[in-house]
Amino acid sequence: xKLAFLWHMHQPPYRDPxxxxxxxxxxxxxxxxxxxxxxxxTGKTGFPSTVNFVPCLLExxxxxxxxxALDPFExxxxxxxxxxxAADCELLRRVVPRSRATAPEALQLEALRSCFSPxxxxxxxxxxxxxxxxxxxxxxxxxxxxxxxxNGLIELTTSPYYHPLLPAVCDLQGTAADNLPxxxxxxxxxxxxxxxxxxxxxxxxxxxxxxGLWPPEGAVSAEAxxxxxxxxxxxxxxxxxxxxxxxxxxxxxEALLRPxxxxxxxxxxRNRALADLISFTYNSWxxxxxxxxxxxxxxxxxxxxxxxxxxxxxxxxxxxxxxYASNAVPFLEELFPRLLETEGVEPxxxxxxxxxxxxxxxxxxxxxxxxxxxxxxxxxxxxxxRDWELLAEARRVCGPSDEMLAAEASDWFWWAGExxxxxxxxxxxxxxxxACKKAGRKEPV
Numbered sequence: 001x002k003l004a005f006l007w008h009m010h011q012p013p014y015r016d017p018x019x020x021x022x023x024x025x026x027x028x029x030x031x032x033x034x035x036x037x038x039x040x041x042t043g044k045t046g047f048p049s050t051v052n053f054v055p056c057l058l059e060x061x062x063x064x065x066x067x068x069a070l071d072p073f074e075x076x077x078x079x080x081x082x083x084x085x086a087a088d089c090e091l092l093r094r095v096v097p098r099s100r101a102t103a104p105e106a107l108q109l110e111a112l113r114s115c116f117s118p119x120x121x122x123x124x125x126x127x128x129x130x131x132x133x134x135x136x137x138x139x140x141x142x143x144x145x146x147x148x149x150x151n152g153l154i155e156l157t158t159s160p161y162y163h164p165l166l167p168a169v170c171d172l173q174g175t176a177a178d179n180l181p182x183x184x185x186x187x188x189x190x191x192x193x194x195x196x197x198x199x200x201x202x203x204x205x206x207x208x209x210x211x212g213l214w215p216p217e218g219a220v221s222a223e224a225x226x227x228x229x230x231x232x233x234x235x236x237x238x239x240x241x242x243x244x245x246x247x248x249x250x251x252x253x254e255a256l257l258r259p260x261x262x263x264x265x266x267x268x269x270r271n272r273a274l275a276d277l278i279s280f281t282y283n284s285w286x287x288x289x290x291x292x293x294x295x296x297x298x299x300x301x302x303x304x305x306x307x308x309x310x311x312x313x314x315x316x317x318x319x320x321x322x323x324y325a326s327n328a329v330p331f332l333e334e335l336f337p338r339l340l341e342t343e344g345v346e347p348x349x350x351x352x353x354x355x356x357x358x359x360x361x362x363x364x365x366x367x368x369x370x371x372x373x374x375x376x377x378x379x380x381x382x383x384x385x386r387d388w389e390l391l392a393e394a395r396r397v398c399g400p401s402d403e404m405l406a407a408e409a410s411d412w413f414w415w416a417g418e419x420x421x422x423x424x425x426x427x428x429x430x431x432x433x434x435a436c437k438k439a440g441r442k443e444p445v
Contacts, residue, residue, distance in 0.1 A: 001309040003298060004049070005313050007314075009317045010057055011060065017403050022060075023427055025094060027057060027061065027064070028074055028115075032134060033318075036117060037119055037327065044333075047153075048153050050154065050349050051157070053157075054161075054216075055158060056161055061141060065138040065142070073095075081103075116137075120137075142205060145206075149206070155352075157211075160216060166191050166216065166228075169188075169194070175375045181379070190395075190408060192227045195230075199231055199233070217370045218239040218270075219368075221367070226263050229264045239372075240256050241272065242366065242369040243260070243269040243364075245369050256269050257309035258361065259357055260361045260362050267364075269312065270314040277294060280320075282331060287334045295342050299343065383417030384413050391432070394407070394436060394444050432444060
């Protein structure tokens with residue numbers, strides 16, 4: 001049985017279109033701490049996988065690597081300690097919220113060290129050494145992934161440019177969500193533009209047009225799949241609950257161990273239970289015990305499976321690790337070698353799985369769904385519905401634009417109405433305001 005991991009690397013567009021300033025530091029933070037770590041671990045262990053980069057994240061990584069990002073957090077990291085203001089220190093505490101440091105110099109050094117993986121041994125480096133490592137790591141990050149692909153260790157895939165919820169952009173009403181907004185939103189042309197633009201930008205970064213796609217939030221529908229195919233993609237990955245809804249005759253767990261076809265797109269369906277163990281459970285286990293447990297579960301699935309079976313485990317490539325001791329390095333260093341040595345299991349990239357698949361895949365019609373099952377995390381809450389209505393009105397009045405596409409990002413709707421996450425709402429409204437200003441129209445209120 002082939003085993004394919006997909007790591008989804010994503011951050012929304014944090015650069016405010018009105019001020020040009022990055023409102024949140026997470027693209028920088030995760031680039032240094034987590035995207036770099038996953039590349040280092042791949043090279044160290046030789047464990048193959050598929051890595052999915054969202055184009056708007058790639059854009060931000062390139063901006064930081066070129067030294068062109070206007071980020072107050074990055075500026076606070078680089079300031080002479082005696083010049084740090086109270087506002088600078090507040091920014092630094094975003095990444096070390098439980099810091100007991102009182103002196104600005106100590107807080108700055110703690111924040112710098114927290115930006116790196118234990119693989120970089122940041123506690124051994126001075127402030128100037130860490131700043132130099134930051135510059136070097138950012139410059140080398142994307143080329144490192146290109147080299148890993150050239151060496152056959154990873155495959156690279158992508159997503160629509162600004163990470164929109166594709167079924168909702170195609171047809172908000174067609175998501176069959178509960179408590180739908182009053183305003184209709186149906187922009188299949190925007191969904192296609194996000195896909196085409198994302199694939200083209202990815203090609204400018206890595207030098208090839210990707211065949212594979214992780215749809216944002218694992219969200220798919222029949223109309224979204226058609227747009228994916230039209231944009232030139234050959235295969236994609238979504239969640240197992242979408243298969244259960246779309247093809248009730250799929251049967252038991254073994255139904256997940258092969259690809260299917262929908263409107264010309266080959267679709268893999270991830271094993272949700274195993275992905276959730278990594279994302280939400282193993283962080284509280286001893287690393288060796290967790291790795292042994294997962295390897296045993298995978299081996300158990302492989303024993304009755306046919307030789308051409310494929311198991312897909314897809315999850316975020318950055319968000320889970322902060323909940324683990326030592327940023328999950330001990331766990332992953334235990335897990336990857338165990339899986340490489342597990343009898344009957346062959347870790348592989350998704351293209352390798354495609355080549356090994358025997359015979360034509362069953363044809364299915366995709367029912368709307370996400371990695372969570374339904375759409376309630378993005379649609380239905382009063383704050384979320386208000387944002388959809390603002391987007392619908394702005395898009396109707398102002399027409400298409402890059403800023404309007406950015407306002408379609410799934411993240412704004414995920415965080416809408418969540419206490420303490422108002423920065424996301426401010427970014428959403430900034431993109432709408434910028435789109436309306438470009439069109440010479442008054443922004444929605």
